[in-house]
Amino acid sequence: MLKITWEKVPAVPAISNLHNTNTFQAVLATDGIKTFCLIQFEDGMMLWRPESRHPHANKALIGYHSGIKSSNRFFYNDQITTQSNRVRYRPDENNGKIVVGGVAKDMNAKGRWAFRLESNSEAFTNPRKACLNWYERESFPFYRWFNRPCPCSWLQGRFDFAYTSGHRIRRNGFKEPDVPGE
Numbered sequence: 001m002l003k004i005t006w007e008k009v010p011a012v013p014a015i016s017n018l019h020n021t022n023t024f025q026a027v028l029a030t031d032g033i034k035t036f037c038l039i040q041f042e043d044g045m046m047l048w049r050p051e052s053r054h055p056h057a058n059k060a061l062i063g064y065h066s067g068i069k070s071s072n073r074f075f076y077n078d079q080i081t082t083q084s085n086r087v088r089y090r091p092d093e094n095n096g097k098i099v100v101g102g103v104a105k106d107m108n109a110k111g112r113w114a115f116r117l118e119s120n121s122e123a124f125t126n127p128r129k130a131c132l133n134w135y136e137r138e139s140f141p142f143y144r145w146f147n148r149p150c151p152c153s154w155l156q157g158r159f160d161f162a163y164t165s166g167h168r169i170r171r172n173g174f175k176e177p178d179v180p181g182e
Contacts, residue, residue, distance in 0.1 A: 002028045011048045020047040032129035035118050037064060041092040041111035050085045060088050063099075064115050076102055076115065 023045035027038040039062070044172060052101070061081050066074030076099055080088055092111035097104040100116040107114065142171040 001030075020049050022046050022048050032126040033120050034116065037115045037117055039096075039113045039115075043092050043111055046090050046092040048113075049088050050089060062091055062113060064117060074117075076104075078104065078113065140181055 003025065004027075005023075005025045007023045009023070010018045010021050023042040025040045025042070027036075029038065041169050059081065061077050063077040063081070064075060078097060078099070080091060080094060091113075094110065094111040096109055096114070097108040098107050098114045099105075101119060
């Protein structure tokens with residue numbers, strides 16, 4: 001989990017009245033399968049005014065974007081962004097949304113938004129999490145103190161000599177199993 005708080009932030013680029021600031025908070029949380037961004041706009045502390053921003057600056061948005069321009073899948077702009085400036089610049093005074101898969105439902109809580117940031121199914125298995133769960137479930141014999149958990153990435157496994165490739169196994173007389181589809 002990562003919690004970030006922006007306190008008394010002026011509009012960017014601010015051209016006048018630096019006293020009209022915003023205070024809000026974002027929390028990124030995951031269990032290794034589902035990932036959420038929770039945003040809270042502090043009640044009465046969203047004080048930006050559209051006229052305090054440069055006339056050609058982009059409009060305030062609430063939502064998320066993956067940064068991949070060609071992707072229609074990983075972005076969402078809340079409907080509040082299409083409303084009047086009075087509504088758009090005061091999310092603390094409006095009911096937030098819970099957004100899953102691009103579908104928004106009213107949260108019935110002022111100034112709070114929750115976004116699910118991935119589309120993993122219930123059957124999804126995170127290999128890193130499965131590996132670490134296995135390690136934690138193992139009994140606690142003396143030798144466990146000296147064992148390392150399995151590598152969590154291909155690169156870590158590549159440079160960890162406790163693991164070997166199929167080519168090395170073959171050279172030592174072992175046959176690799178046939179894996180359908182490879």
